[in-house]
Amino acid sequence: MKIAFIGFGEAARAFAETLGREDDRLVFSAYDILTAGDEDRDLRAAALKLGVAIAESPGAAIDGADWIFSAVTAADSLDAARSVAAAIAPGQLFIDINSVSAGRKIETAAIIKASGASYLDMAVMAPVHPRGHRTQVLVAGPDARSAAAVLDRLGFDHAHAGNAVGDATTIKMLRSLFVKGLEAITVQTLLAAKTAGRYDEVYASLSSSFAALGWPKFPLYQLERVATHGVRRAAEMRESARTLAELGFPEGSDLANAIADIQQSIGDLGISAGMGEEVSAAYEAVEKTSREKKRRNSL
Numbered sequence: 016m017k018i019a020f021i022g023f024g025e026a027a028r029a030f031a032e033t034l035g036r037e038d039d040r041l042v043f044s045a046y047d048i049l050t051a052g053d054e055d056r057d058l059r060a061a062a063l064k065l066g067v068a069i070a071e072s073p074g075a076a077i078d079g080a081d082w083i084f085s086a087v088t089a090a091d092s093l094d095a096a097r098s099v100a101a102a103i104a105p106g107q108l109f110i111d112i113n114s115v116s117a118g119r120k121i122e123t124a125a126i127i128k129a130s131g132a133s134y135l136d137m138a139v140m141a142p143v144h145p146r147g148h149r150t151q152v153l154v155a156g157p158d159a160r161s162a163a164a165v166l167d168r169l170g171f172d173h174a175h176a177g178n179a180v181g182d183a184t185t186i187k188m189l190r191s192l193f194v195k196g197l198e199a200i201t202v203q204t205l206l207a208a209k210t211a212g213r214y215d216e217v218y219a220s221l222s223s224s225f226a227a228l229g230w231p232k233f234p235l236y237q238l239e240r241v242a243t244h245g246v247r248r249a250a251e252m253r254e255s256a257r258t259l260a261e262l263g264f265p266e267g268s269d270l271a272n273a274i275a276d277i278q279q280s281i282g283d284l285g286i287s288a289g290m291g292e293e294v295s296a297a298y299e300a301v302e303k304t305s306r307e308k309k310r311r312n313s314l
Contacts, residue, residue: 045070117185148170192259210302256268
């Protein structure tokens with residue numbers, strides 16, 4: 016069985032690693048637009064380590080593949096499908112794991128199905144590390160049932176979400192509104208408390224009122240996720256906004272876009288993991304970086 020990846024970032028690499036351990040007979044290939052950029056060396060090194068052949072075009076990557084995972088950024092999901100439309104053929108299964116709205120997946124499915132290939136709406140419901148392809152996923156669409164046997168054989172932790180394309184991703188997008196929203200609220204509140212000089216009082220009040228969240232690990236984890244993955248999470252939130260608009264909740268769409276703005280603003284600071292294990296100091300460092308960036312931008 017050959018598995019191809021369009022996009023070879025964190026999710027694709029995690030899947031390739033654990034699938035390779037699951038069945039050493041699997042053959043992997045991948046295409047990523049970063050092979051034409053500065054990150055080419057790191058990408059190729061990761062591929063070599065995982066036994067994944069890097070192709071020079073999307074069409075070459077999917078040639079002879081049984082399954083094709085689309086694992087790109089939310090903004091690029093439609094372009095990923097277009098990039099293989101001329102090469103994909105009947106008998107191949109295009110598995111869309113991108114965090115996008117139901118409307119976007121329906122558009123994508125139409126591109127794929129026009130070539131006679133099959134399409135699977137797959138929503139990844141938790142971080143891909145450390146479980147890789149064994150991370151809980153939801154699957155949906157008319158081709159979901161027929162894919163179940165192979166998903167079982169390869170050890171996927173999957174559940175059927177519905178017969179229509181978009182059923183799985185809708186659940187993911189609405190869940191993400193809460194998860195990423197909670198991150199944004201926590202981080203924005205404590206950063207503002209730092210600026211106001213009232214961090215200790217605000218922290219004490221929140222940790223007392225919401226003790227079940229698990230302080231101090233909770234606010235530190237929320238900050239680490241936003242600082243490290245805020246840019247990607249912002250793109251996902253804009254797809255949550257699309258989801259809410261499609262469902263007839265324009266006010267919810269405004270909320271999702273506001274969450275995206277907060278995630279983006281912190282992610283753009285370029286502060287990744289390793290901020291330390293002391294909550295107040297970590298928030299102090301991020302607040303200081305944010306303040307300095309605003310000062311530079313005002314000059």
